[in-house]
Amino acid sequence: MLNDSHCHFFSSHFFSTLARQRGRGDTVEALCMELQWDDPGSPNVLADRWVQELDTHGVARSALIASVPGDEASVAAAVSRHPQRFVGFFMVDPTADQAVERVTHAVTTLGLRVACLFPAMHHVALTDPRVHRVVEAVAAQHGTAVFVHCGVLSVGVRKKLGLPSPFDLSLGDPLSITRLALTFPRLPFIVPHFGAGMLRETMMAGDACPNIHVDTSSSNSWIRYAPGWTMTGVFKTAMSVLGASRMLFGTDSSFYPRGWQRAVYVSQKAAATEAGISETDQALIFGGNFERLFPVRS
Numbered sequence: 216m217l218n219d220s221h222c223h224f225f226s227s228h229f230f231s232t233l234a235r236q237r238g239r240g241d242t243v244e245a246l247c248m249e250l251q252w253d254d255p256g257s258p259n260v261l262a263d264r265w266v267q268e269l270d271t272h273g274v275a276r277s278a279l280i281a282s283v284p285g286d287e288a289s290v291a292a293a294v295s296r297h298p299q300r301f302v303g304f305f306m307v308d309p310t311a312d313q314a315v316e317r318v319t320h321a322v323t324t325l326g327l328r329v330a331c332l333f334p335a336m337h338h339v340a341l342t343d344p345r346v347h348r349v350v351e352a353v354a355a356q357h358g359t360a361v362f363v364h365c366g367v368l369s370v371g372v373r374k375k376l377g378l379p380s381p382f383d384l385s386l387g388d389p390l391s392i393t394r395l396a397l398t399f400p401r402l403p404f405i406v407p408h409f410g411a412g413m414l415r416e417t418m419m420a421g422d423a424c425p426n427i428h429v430d431t432s433s434s435n436s437w438i439r440y441a442p443g444w445t446m447t448g449v450f451k452t453a454m455s456v457l458g459a460s461r462m463l464f465g466t467d468s469s470f471y472p473r474g475w476q477r478a479v480y481v482s483q484k485a486a487a488t489e490a491g492i493s494e495t496d497q498a499l500i501f502g503g504n505f506e507r508l509f510p511v512r513s
């Protein structure tokens with residue numbers, strides 16, 4: 216069974232938020248035209264397109280990430296239309312007014328499962344009490360996990376649109392998850408892209424905290440930051456420190472018409488195999504762990 220733990224739901228609301236940030240009065244249609252991407256239409260239309268795409272590639276289920284704060288309702292619509300196929304993730308800015316209320320609403324009323332933190336984007340340290348309160352709300356409301364983007368952060372669509380991205384990468388240190396992870400030991404934390412360049416720190420944090428997981432998503436082009444890194448070596452390292460049960464396959468697919476990024480799957484499957492990871496362990500990484508963390512809700 217193949218499950219993708221990292222896909223973005225680029226909804227109309229997502230694009231209208233970017234248009235507003237750019238301040239030129241663009242419509243969603245005009246913005247998509249400029250990007251040469253498909254206009255997503257309503258959340259239901261986009262959700263159906265995702266299902267079709269997963270079917271085409273033999274992917275059973277996927278995460279869908281609401282990729283700007285305030286877009287929870289779009290992903291919630293997709294999840295409630297296809298509850299067997301999608302698990303809702305949502306970006307939250309802990310510095311925003313009513314962040315805790317938003318998280319509570321998303322996890323309870325909307326049925327989303329994972330709050331996503333981008334400390335470098337939102338200029339907030341993971342040790343900040345506002346982050347603690349958001350994580351506490353996820354735990355208290357029985358949300359499933361917290362996703363924490365660490366390491367290098369570059370948002371392709373922002374670059375393409377010429378939107379400023381004054382990210383403070385120093386705030387994305389995986390070691391600063393450890394206090395939270397140890398405070399909420401039953402709550403899984405997911406670090407995407409093996410820490411996006413901070414592999415060593417991610418492994419250190421994961422060694423100290425049994426609830427820290429990684430996702431394997433994207434092309435992981437951060438491997439060029441250190442001499443001699445290969446994806447095979449990265450898989451070997453993560454296997455030896457975290458073990459297969461704390462690695463979640465993902466692609467980081469987002470826009471259409473590109474759709475689901477099969478090439479990422481093919482290259483990661485090859486790297487995992489070359490790393491000597493057994494079929495049983497690969498079954499966990501590429502699907503089983505997702506099932507365990509995010510069982511289909513009846």
Ligand SMILES: [Zn+2]
Binds near residue numbers: 221223467
């Ligand atoms: Zn992503």
